[in-house]
Amino acid sequence: MSDSPFRPTRPRRLRETPALRRLVSETRLDPADLVLPVFVREGAGGPLPISSMPGVVQHSLDSLKGAIAEAAEAGVGGVMLFGVPEVRDAIGSGATDPDGILNVATRVAVEAAGGALVVQTDLCLDEFTDHGHCGVLDALGRVDNDATLERYRDMALAQAAAGSELLGLSGMMDGQVAAVREALDDAGFLNTAILAYSAKYASAYYGPFRDAVESQLQGDRRTYQLDPGNRREGLREAIIDIEEGADVVMVKPAGSYLDVLADVSAASEVPVWAYQVSGEYSMIEAAAAHGWIDRKRAVIESVRSIKRAGADAVLTYWATELAKWIRAGEAA
Structure with a gap:
């Protein structure tokens, strides 16, 4: 035995076996904590592949039913529906x-x-x-905040009437939560919940999503989405929405805003969610397709982070897919 009074600390003891690592894991994944974004295209005769998002499709109303059933069977907590209309104005x-694709899809999904x-x-x-703006x-071609709020009020009532349990306000208009909450309450939809996309940044990672919804965007959204360099502003927006x-x-x-996520989580009195967006998805899929990374490990690590x-x-x-891995014990 050494005469030295110093005994080295050995954190590695808790990493010795898979069972021990599992027992002391600080962050666990559960299927109920996952929400699946789903695209539904008007007039589609079946699922249509999205070239920039391998494995993701624009669903028809019929294939939507199967996607919902599969997600439910896997234990996924929810689905977020996006409509892709044939005609825009x-x-x-x-x-x-009420007969627009998103509202029809909502009734089918419910x-x-x-x-x-x-x-x-x-x-x-x-x-x-x-024009593709929110x-x-x-x-003058600028997004009119207050006129947009009136459209959001009407959208909220249409979506609530179609059966949506939670409305995802993603437009980043000032006052959108208050406007929608008032409209819902006044119409008797007291139990319809609001998810505020509070800290939504003007990101380069949305490109594949715009393919998925066949976006007609002209220009950019920097006047209403957040500057990627601003951390405090993200927290401020979340507090306002609460x-x-x-x-x-x-x-x-x-993935690129984990600091903002940590800030909001530490300050929030309500649940805090995060959206792993299309570009994050497509980068991992592309790297995995080239054999540069282990796909399953990268997916699990990205969501766990x-x-x-x-x-x-x-x-x-x-x-x-991740929910199935978790249930099979393959996401440790």
């Missing part, structure tokens, strides 16, 4: 049409889910406008 009329998971809907105009434009009545707040994208930073739930295009 300046004010996004299809978003408030029936298919049968309460086994939470059916959520994207409340934004960008998929429905012929709001209506004024005479004060206006948001039931859940979200940070988007997730989002949870570790403070997300209570994660929107990810791998939700169903």
Whole structure:
């Protein structure tokens, strides 16, 4: 035995076996903490592959039912629906049409889910406008914040009437949570919840998503989405949304904004979610397809890092697949 009084600390003891590592794991993944984003295309005869998002499709109303059933069977917590209309106009009329693709898809999804998971809907105009912005434009071509709020009020009522349990306010208009909450309450939809995309950044990682919804965007969204260099602003936006009545707040994208996510999680009185966006998905899929990384390990690690930073739930295009891995004990 050494005469030295010093005994080295050995953290490696707790990494010695798979069972021990599992026992002391600080961050665990659960299928119920995952939300699957789903695209539904008007007029589609079947699922249509999205070239920039391998493995993700634009669903038809029929194939949507199967995707909902598969997600529910895997234990996924919810689905977030995005509509892809055949016709667009300046004010996004299809978003408030009861027979518009998103509202029809919501009714189909609610029936298919049968309460086994939470059916959520994207409340934004960008998929429905012929200019691709998240709001209506004024005479100078700028997004008119307050006129857009009136459209959001109408969208909220249409989506709630279709059966959406949680409305995902992703447009980043000032006052959108307060406006939608008031409209819902006044119409008797007291139990319809609001997910505020509070810290949504003007990110380069949205490119594949715009393919998925066939975006008509002209210009950019820097006047309403957050500057990627601003950390404090993300927290400020989340606090404002909580004060206006948001039931859940979200940070988007997730992977490049883990600092913002940690800030919001530490300060929030309501659940905090994060969206692992299309570009994050496609980068891992592309690298894995070239054999540069281990796909399964990279997927698990990426989602676990989002949870570790403070997300209570994660929107990810791998939700169903990852849920199956978790249930099979393959995500440790």
